[in-house]
Amino acid sequence: xxxVTAGEHGFSPPSLRLTQGGPASHASVTFxxxxxxxxxxxxxxxxxxxxxxxxxxxVVSIEVPTDTAQTLTFQCGMGMYKGAIVVSSR
Numbered sequence: 001x002x003x004v005t006a007g008e009h010g011f012s013p014p015s016l017r018l019t020q021g022g023p024a025s026h027a028s029v030t031f032x033x034x035x036x037x038x039x040x041x042x043x044x045x046x047x048x049x050x051x052x053x054x055x056x057x058x059v060v061s062i063e064v065p066t067d068t069a070q071t072l073t074f075q076c077g078m079g080m081y082k083g084a085i086v087v088s089s090r
Contacts, residue, residue, distance in 0.1 A: 002030040002031055002032035002059050003016060003029050003030045003031070004016065004029065004030070004031045004032070004043075004083065005031075005032050005033075005034055006031060006032065006033040006034065006035075006038060006040035006041075006043070006054055006076070006081070007033075007034045007035045007038060007040075008035045008037045008038050009038075010038070010040060010076070010080075010081030010082075010083075011040065011043075011074070011076075011081055011082070011083040013083075014082070014083045014084070015083055015084045015085070015086060016029065016083075016084075016085050016086070017085075017086045017088060018064070018066050018085060018086070018087045018088075019066070019087075019088065019089075019090070020066055020067070020068065020069050020087050020088060020089045021066040021067060022067065023067055024067055025065070025066045025067045026063045026064060026065055026066060026067075027063070027064055027066045028061045028062070028063055028064075029061070029062050029063075029064055029085060030059050030060065030061050030062075031043050031052075031054055031059070031060045031061075031062065032054075032057070032058070032059050032060070033054040033055070033056055033057070033058075034056075034057065035056075036056060038076075038081075039076050039077065039078045039080055039081065040054065040076040040077075040081050041053065041054055041076070041077065042054055042076065042077045043060075043062070043074050043075070043076070044074065044075050044076070044077060044079075045062070045064070045072060045073070045074050046073065046075070047072055047073065048064065048065075048072065050062060051077070064085055064087075065087075066087050068087065069087055069088050069089050070087050071084050071085070071086050071087070072084065072085045072086075072087070
């Protein structure tokens with residue numbers, strides 16, 4: 001099962017909360033595209049300069065930094081569907 005599903009109506013859930021780790025810590029967030037009727041055929045993390053294709057019905061993992069409290073936004077390639085990963089100290 002994936003952390004985030006990309007379907008006809010965008011990303012679900014629209015946000016995830018992760019706990020802040022130590023220096024240079026990362027977490028793996030997985031995405032699964034479940035429909036061809038969506039523009040979310042890729043996920044883009046503008047702040048991380050990451051663009052990753054989301055093949056239909058294949059889980060894709062993306063490493064995100066968790067060493068500082070921050071909000072990392074993600075979106076589809078066209079910027080129509082958006083979401084966020086919130087890294088917090090508690």
